[in-house]
Amino acid sequence: MPKQTSHTPLAASELEKAFTPADYENTLYKQWEESGIFEAHPEDKGTAYSIMFPPPNVTGTLHLGHALTFTLQDILIRWQRGKGANVLWQPGTDHAGIATQMVVERALDKEGINRKELGRPRFIERVWEWKNEYGGTIIKQLRRLGASADWTRERFTMDAGLSRAVRKVFVQLHKEGLIYRDRRLVNWDPVFRSAISDLEVDNKETKGSMWYIRYPLESGAHITIATTRPETMLGDVAVAVNPEDERYQAFIGQKVILPLTGRSIPIVADEHSDPEKGTGAVKITPAHDFNDFEVGKRHNLPAPTILDEGACIWLDEVRGEFTQHDGISDLEFVHSLEGLHRDEARKKIIARLEAMEWLEKIEPHTLQVPTAERGGAVVEPRLTLQWYCDAPKLAQPAVDAVKNGAMSFEPRQWENTFFAWMRELQPWCISRQLWWGHQIPAWYGSDGKTYVAESAEEAQQQAGPSVSLTQDEDVLDTWFSSALWPFTTLGWPDKTEALEFYYPTSTLVTGFDIIFFWVSRMMMMGLHFMGKVPFQKILIHGLVRDEKGQKMSKSRGNGIDPLDLIAEYGADATRLAIAAGAGLGRDIKLGRGKVEEHRAFITKLWNASRFLQMNGVKPHAEFNPAKVQSTLARWIVEEARKAVVQADAALEASRFDDYTRCCYQFVWNIFCDWFVEFSKPVFRSGGAEAEELKAAAAYVLGVILQMMHPVIPFVTATLWQKLGYHGASIVGHWPTIPERKEAHAAADEVNWVVRLISEVRTVRAEMNVPPSQKAPLLLRDASAQTIERAQSWKAAIDQMARASEVTVLTNEPPKMAAQIILDEATIFMPLEGVIDLEAEKTRLNKEIARLESEIGKVEKKLSNENFVARAKVEVVQENRERLETFLHELKKQKTALSRIS
Numbered sequence: 043m044p045k046q047t048s049h050t051p052l053a054a055s056e057l058e059k060a061f062t063p064a065d066y067e068n069t070l071y072k073q074w075e076e077s078g079i080f081e082a083h084p085e086d087k088g089t090a091y092s093i094m095f096p097p098p099n100v101t102g103t104l105h106l107g108h109a110l111t112f113t114l115q116d117i118l119i120r121w122q123r124g125k126g127a128n129v130l131w132q133p134g135t136d137h138a139g140i141a142t143q144m145v146v147e148r149a150l151d152k153e154g155i156n157r158k159e160l161g162r163p164r165f166i167e168r169v170w171e172w173k174n175e176y177g178g179t180i181i182k183q184l185r186r187l188g189a190s191a192d193w194t195r196e197r198f199t200m201d202a203g204l205s206r207a208v209r210k211v212f213v214q215l216h217k218e219g220l221i222y223r224d225r226r227l228v229n230w231d232p233v234f235r236s237a238i239s240d241l242e243v244d245n246k247e248t249k250g251s252m253w254y255i256r257y258p259l260e261s262g263a264h265i266t267i268a269t270t271r272p273e274t275m276l277g278d279v280a281v282a283v284n285p286e287d288e289r290y291q292a293f294i295g296q297k298v299i300l301p302l303t304g305r306s307i308p309i310v311a312d313e314h315s316d317p318e319k320g321t322g323a324v325k326i327t328p329a330h331d332f333n334d335f336e337v338g339k340r341h342n343l344p345a346p347t348i349l350d351e352g353a354c355i356w357l358d359e360v361r362g363e364f365t366q367h368d369g370i371s372d373l374e375f376v377h378s379l380e381g382l383h384r385d386e387a388r389k390k391i392i393a394r395l396e397a398m399e400w401l402e403k404i405e406p407h408t409l410q411v412p413t414a415e416r417g418g419a420v421v422e423p424r425l426t427l428q429w430y431c432d433a434p435k436l437a438q439p440a441v442d443a444v445k446n447g448a449m450s451f452e453p454r455q456w457e458n459t460f461f462a463w464m465r466e467l468q469p470w471c472i473s474r475q476l477w478w479g480h481q482i483p484a485w486y487g488s489d490g491k492t493y494v495a496e497s498a499e500e501a502q503q504q505a506g507p508s509v510s511l512t513q514d515e516d517v518l519d520t521w522f523s524s525a526l527w528p529f530t531t532l533g534w535p536d537k538t539e540a541l542e543f544y545y546p547t548s549t550l551v552t553g554f555d556i557i558f559f560w561v562s563r564m565m566m567m568g569l570h571f572m573g574k575v576p577f578q579k580i581l582i583h584g585l586v587r588d589e590k591g592q593k594m595s596k597s598r599g600n601g602i603d604p605l606d607l608i609a610e611y612g613a614d615a616t617r618l619a620i621a622a623g624a625g626l627g628r629d630i631k632l633g634r635g636k637v638e639e640h641r642a643f644i645t646k647l648w649n650a651s652r653f654l655q656m657n658g659v660k661p662h663a664e665f666n667p668a669k670v671q672s673t674l675a676r677w678i679v680e681e682a683r684k685a686v687v688q689a690d691a692a693l694e695a696s697r698f699d700d701y702t703r704c705c706y707q708f709v710w711n712i713f714c715d716w717f718v719e720f721s722k723p724v725f726r727s728g729g730a731e732a733e734e735l736k737a738a739a740a741y742v743l744g745v746i747l748q749m750m751h752p753v754i755p756f757v758t759a760t761l762w763q764k765l766g767y768h769g770a771s772i773v774g775h776w777p778t779i780p781e782r783k784e785a786h787a788a789a790d791e792v793n794w795v796v797r798l799i800s801e802v803r804t805v806r807a808e809m810n811v812p813p814s815q816k817a818p819l820l821l822r823d824a825s826a827q828t829i830e831r832a833q834s835w836k837a838a839i840d841q842m843a844r845a846s847e848v849t850v851l852t853n854e855p856p857k858m859a860a861q862i863i864l865d866e867a868t869i870f871m872p873l874e875g876v877i878d879l880e881a882e883k884t885r886l887n888k889e890i891a892r893l894e895s896e897i898g899k900v901e902k903k904l905s906n907e908n909f910v911a912r913a914k915v916e917v918v919q920e921n922r923e924r925l926e927t928f929l930h931e932l933k934k935q936k937t938a939l940s941r942i943s
Contacts, residue, residue, distance in 0.1 A: 054766030057655055061648040063612025066760045071185055079773045080131070080190045084543035088128030092544040093119060094528050094577075095131070095191065096552050096560070097199065099138035100173055101145050104183035106586040106594065106632065107553065109604040113617045113753075114583060114624060114698055115551045116189050120752035121693050122548075123190075124776030130544045131190065132531050134197035135177065139479040139520045140234060140242065144416055146172050146478070162477050162515075169478050173198075183605060188613045188755050190773070195540075197531045199523040200480070207530040208523050209483045209496045211571065216484075216494045220432040221472070223492075227328075227335045228471050230424035231414045232353035236475035237428060238414060239519060241559045243421050245410040252407035253392065254321065256400050257281060257298040258370055260306065265293060266402055268320030270409050271330070272395070273388040275300065276360060276376065277348035278307055280326040282337055285311035287322050301400045302391070304371030305363045310341050329425040345425055353422050355379045355387045372398070384422075429473040429482060429516070433566065437464045440565035449565065449575045452696050453627035456554060456582045463558045470563075472519045479517030486512050525563035528576035549696075550577040557582070581696050583624060589633035590916045607637050614754035615641035621753050622706070624698040643706060644757050647750075650714045651743060651761050657725045659736045659743070661767050667741060668780050672731050674724065675738035676788035678717045681708065682742045683779035689749050690776075698753075705750050713746065716796055723837050740765070745777040794828075795835045798869070801862045802843040805871060808938035809860060809882060816846035817876050820859075824850060824867035886939045893932040900925045 074080060084090075093115050098108060119131045146169050147157055157165050181196070197204060215221040228237040253272050256264045267281060278300055283290035294311045314337050315324050328338030328345035338345050346359035357380050364373050375394055379387045395401040412421040441464050443449050444457055451457045473482060485493045485501040487509040495501035501511055526534075532541035546568070552561060561580060568576030587593055588600040595601065607616045611634075618640040623630035667679045685708035692700035717739070724735050744767050747758040751772050762772040769775070802819065811817065819839070821832060832839065832848045839845050851870060855861075858874035873879060900921055903909055910918055 054655075054660060055764050057648070057652040057761075057764055059652075061612075061644060061757055061760065063614065063756060064609075067186070067188075067613055067756050070756055070759050071188065074190065074771065074773060075185075075193065077771065079771060080192050081194055082128070082130035082192045082540070082544070084128070084130075084539045086128055088126055090130075090543050090548070091119075091122040091127035092130040092132065092547040093549050093551065094531065094547050095133045096550075096556070097134045097136040097197075097524060097527060098180050099141050100135040100177040100180075100198070101138055101141045102135075102180045104180055104187070104604055106602060106604050108180070108184075109187060109616065110583060110586050110620050110624065110630065111551055111553065112184055112187060112189050113620045114581070116187075116617075116755075117621060117698060117701070117752040118549060118551070118693065118696075119190055120755065120773070121776065123774050124748065124751065126776075128543070130195075130540070131192060132195060132197070132544075132547075133181070133184075133189075133191035133193060134199070134527075134531060135181065136520060136524055137173075137198065137200040137479065139474055139476050139517060140231075140236065140238065141416055142169060142173070143476050143478040144234070157477070165477055186605065186608055186613060188617065190755070195531070199520070199527070203533070204523060204526070204530050205480060206496075207526055207534055208480045208518065210535050211526060211567070212483050212518070212522075213494055213496050214571075215431065220435060221494075222430055222432070223427060224430050224469065225425060225427045226430070226469065226471070227332055227423050227425055228428060229412065230351075230422045230426070231417065231419050232349075232351065232422050233417050233419035234414070234476075235351045237424075237426065237471055237473065238421070239471075239521060239559065241521075241556065242415045244413045244415050246413050248409055248411045250407055250409050250411075252320065252405045254402040254404070255301065255395060256402055257301065257325075258400075259293070259309075260297045260299060265290070265298060265309065265323050266321045267323045267325045269325055270407060271327075271388075272391050273355075273384050274327045274330045274348065275325060275391070276303060276355070276357070276379075277327045277329055277346050278305075278325045279328060279338065279343045279346070280307050280341065281309045281323055282312040282315045282326050283309060283323050284313060284315040284317050287315070287317040289317075290323060299365075299367055299370050301370055301395060301398065302372055302376050303360065303363070304365035304367040304373070305360070306365070310337075310343075312337050312340065330423050332423055335423075335425075347425050349384060349422060349424070353384045353420075355382050355384070369398070370400075428471045429484075429514075429518075430469040431472050431522075433470040433563075434467045436566035436570055437467050437562065439569040440464070440562060443565065443569065443575050449578060449580060451580045451582060453582065455627070456557065456580075459554070460557055460562065463562065470519075472522050473514075473516040474519055475515075476517050477515075479520065480523055482514040482516050482518060484514040486514065521559055521563055524560060525567045526571075528564055528568055529572050534571070545572060545576070546574050547577045549579045549581055551581045551583065553585070554582050579696075582627065584627060584629035586620075586630045586632050589631050589635060591629070591631055591919060592916055602633065607634070610634075611637045611641045612644070612756070614644055614757050618643065618702060618754055621698045622702040626695075626697055626699075643710060644754060646710055646714055647746070648757065648761070650709075650718055651765065653718060654736075654739050654743060655765060657721075657736070659739045661740045661744060661765065662737045663768055665737045665741050667738070668782055670734060670738055672724075672734055672738075673788045673791055674717070674720055675735050676782070676785045677792035678713070678742050679738060679779065680782065680785035680789045681712050681717075682745045682777075683781060683785075685712075686745060686749055686777050686779055693752075702753060705746075705753070709746055709750070713742065716792075717742075719842060720792075720795075720838055723841075745779065747772060748775045748777045751775070791831055794831055794865070795838060798832075798862075798864055799839060799843045801864060801869075802845065802871065805860045805862060805938075806844065808934065809873060810885070811844075811873070811876060813844065815876055816844050817871050817873065818847045818849065819843070819845045820849060820851040820855065820870040820872070822851040822855065822868045822870065828865070828867050883939065886935055890932065890935050890939065893928050893935065897925065897928045897932065900928065 119129055123129045150157060212221060229243050231238050250270055252268050252270055254266050254268050256266050258264045265281060281298055293309045296309050297306045300307055314333055315322060326334045326337050328335045328343060329347040348356060348360060350356040366373060414421055444460060483494060483496060487493060487505045489509050493501040493504045495504060505511055528547055529545055532538060532545055534541055564576045592600060604616060615637050619632060619637040623632060670676050670679060685704055688704040689701050692704060721735055724732050747762050751758040759772045829850060836848055839848055855870045856872040858879055859870040859872045862869040903921055
């Protein structure tokens with residue numbers, strides 16, 4: 043059971059003039075955490091609802107991507123907690139092998155300490171020391187955002203329990219033949235000297251060169267190849283041409299003599315060669331290019347490596363094939379390259395080819411250069427012996443589970459992306475040449491055999507006492523342990539109550555960029571080891587972009603630190619702005635302006651609450667919404683009920699933008715702008731009706747606080763406490779309002795008044811009628827019900843529509859009057875003497891002409907194909923939005939002119 047709250051319910055206290063988030067956020071969060079209200083208890087009642095953190099890197103600090111994904115998760119968690127579900131939001135962090143090792147190595151460099159001189163055991167101790175001192179930064183920052191996770195269950199991918207689970211999984215998959223060693227190409231970071239995953243590689247567009255090199259044939263002719271990497275020609279094993287390319291059909295099967303080394307290599311026919319690119323003939327270097335590796339496999343070609351771990355020339359695997367050919371090879375030059383870095387070797391090779399007249403030409407060329415995300419080194423495809431997991435075999439149950447609906451993507455189109463990735467799956471390289479991480483539980487014996495076991499003791503038992511063992515120095519890919527996250531965090535391989543109750547988890551919230559790397563692998567491992575899907579719904583959100591729709595980056599200088607937003611505007615405004623932009627599958631445009639707009643909403647809610655408090659509105663525990671009598675009270679209760687239904691449906695459909703929109707519209711447009719204004723004269727009049735309306739106002743305000751608590755927890759909790767609502771905390775409440783048939787009549791009546799006042803305000807705005815100038819409203823063809831409503835609500839109409847009178851028209855309508863059609867009635871607003879009609883017509887005609895001119899300019903620009911094709915996407919979009927605005931304004935101005943013409 044949750045712990046007893048360490049604080050008593052606060053008595054109602056006077057609201058300050060303004061809500062200052064910093065005065066409340068830390069105190070409230072501390073109260074929540076100490077009360078135990080975030081903690082999960084599988085033994086308690088309620089249907090299980092669980093979400094797993096996508097564990098942020100332990101080296102990380104909060105960025106807007108984190109703010110987005112954790113805000114959306116927290117909204118779901120708080121919503122479900124309020125609805126009575128038995129909730130677990132499982133927190134934790136990832137050990138982030140390469141990132142963490144890099145951070146600690148840099149710290150050691152500043153101390154003048156070399157990692158290898160320090161030794162592995164002491165280095166690992168230093169990493170743990172760093173983790174214990176700095177590794178909780180992002181967790182503290184998530185608390186500032188308001189994340190209501192069960193911190194008592196926080197896990198780390200290198201903690202003892204998860205490490206034990208990782209070893210067990212590795213051993214079992216190895217026994218089943220699903221983990222094995224193989225020699226294949228990997229992404230290799232030559233600075234860090236480790237294999238890295240595709241996700242850790244950025245392809246950067248770079249201006250480079252395309253070199254055209256003549257390769258002489260043994261027959262005496264030559265074939266020209268085009269390459270962006272001339273240094274790898276030392277490891278060429280073939281030249282490929284397309285079998286359909288008529289230019290080269292006679293060359294297929296012939297041999298070329300490789301310039302500089304004199305090696306003889308074949309010309310093969312392969313569809314990898316594109317006749318439209320370069321010369322249509324390509325050099326094949328299987329050990330240094332992923333496509334070439336596949337060509338090599340198809341044609342049973344060798345794959346010699348000519349670059350070492352640091353991307354320096356290494357000739358051991360090709361030296362024996364060097365052959366002297368006068369005018370073609372230069373073996374002394376080739377030997378002089380050994381040990382040179384690839385960039386320096388490239389310059390020398392180009393110069394030598396040019397001197398020997400094998401370089402035909404050089405052209406400028408834009409190419410994508412693979413770069414290590416961390417450190418910035420140019421990544422080298424490298425042929426190495428690594429540990430692999432049979433991902434293609436593990437993937438099929440995951441594919442089937444998505445096809446049969448056991449797991450679903452939202453938006454659904456991501457299923458197609460998932461299926462496409464699954465079809466293209468390659469064996470998963472799971473070993474990394476690092477020290478920080480889960481060391482691979484494999485031992486190499488003095489007898490030449492490999493022993494895989496969960497511990498050194500077990501491995502020794504397998505090998506026997508006479509065999510000496512050395513553990514594999516590599517560690518597992520970080521994604522391997524995080525693939526087990528949904529069940530290992532709940533105690534697996536032990537059979538725990540939490541695992542039984544909360545697995546499978548309910549919803550996974552994540553970005554599209556890790557569907558392949560993390561989401562699909564959790565599916566594979568969950569199904570394989572648990573026999574069940576790891577989650578039922580996979581909610582994919584977009585990216586956070588700046589207000590113009592551009593990707594945020596350091597180079598553009600448009601990045602925003604969410605902690606700065608929280609400090610300036612508060613966590614609630616930041617969360618509300620994020621959720622308001624989180625349309626299903628769409629990227630989010632976010633900037634300070636957006637957050638400031640949503641802070642204005644919070645101010646509006648605070649001011650409305652303060653006004654009500656000052657007018658004697660306070661919660662009544664015995665209030666029954668089904669028994670209210672007055673029209674206004676019945677109307678606002680019914681509007682609140684509809685808002686709650688819409689909010690609930692929006693969250694059920696994972697439409698966070700719709701949820702915030704319906705809350706926003708109800709609170710600002712209905713509750714503040716209409717209900718509070720309609721209530722003022724009633725409050726002033728006193729009596730039983732006023733008291734009932736005050737009770738209804740308090741009830742509906744409580745509904746608002748509960749309904750919006752998932753997205754703006756701090757201000758809602760503050761108001762809940764200060765206004766004296768029942769219970770110490772708002773956490774764990776979600777409103778339910780019974781539907782009342784007779785409320786529909788009240789809703790019709792009040793909504794009629796709202797529409798009338800809105801129409802009159804629109805006309806006054808269009809006609810530029812000064813707010814101080816009142817005008818009569820004359821009703822024609824009005825039904826008895828309409829007339830009765832007009833008279834009943836006369837005070838509100840007079841005040842809010844600036845009407846000098848509301849009467850039935852018995853004579854001919856005035857000539858100079860604006861007309862409003864409202865249901866069966868026509869309402870005339872005489873303007874003669876109120877405004878200068880001729881001057882107004884002149885102004886409207888001028889404005890219409892200006893707008894038509896602007897529309898013409900923008901339409902001309904958008905109809906220009908060159909502009910649309912060449913201009914930046916955001917510039918084109920900005921012009922489309924301007925056109926839409928101009929057209930909308932033109933329609934308004936023409937409507938206004940038609941009213942007085």
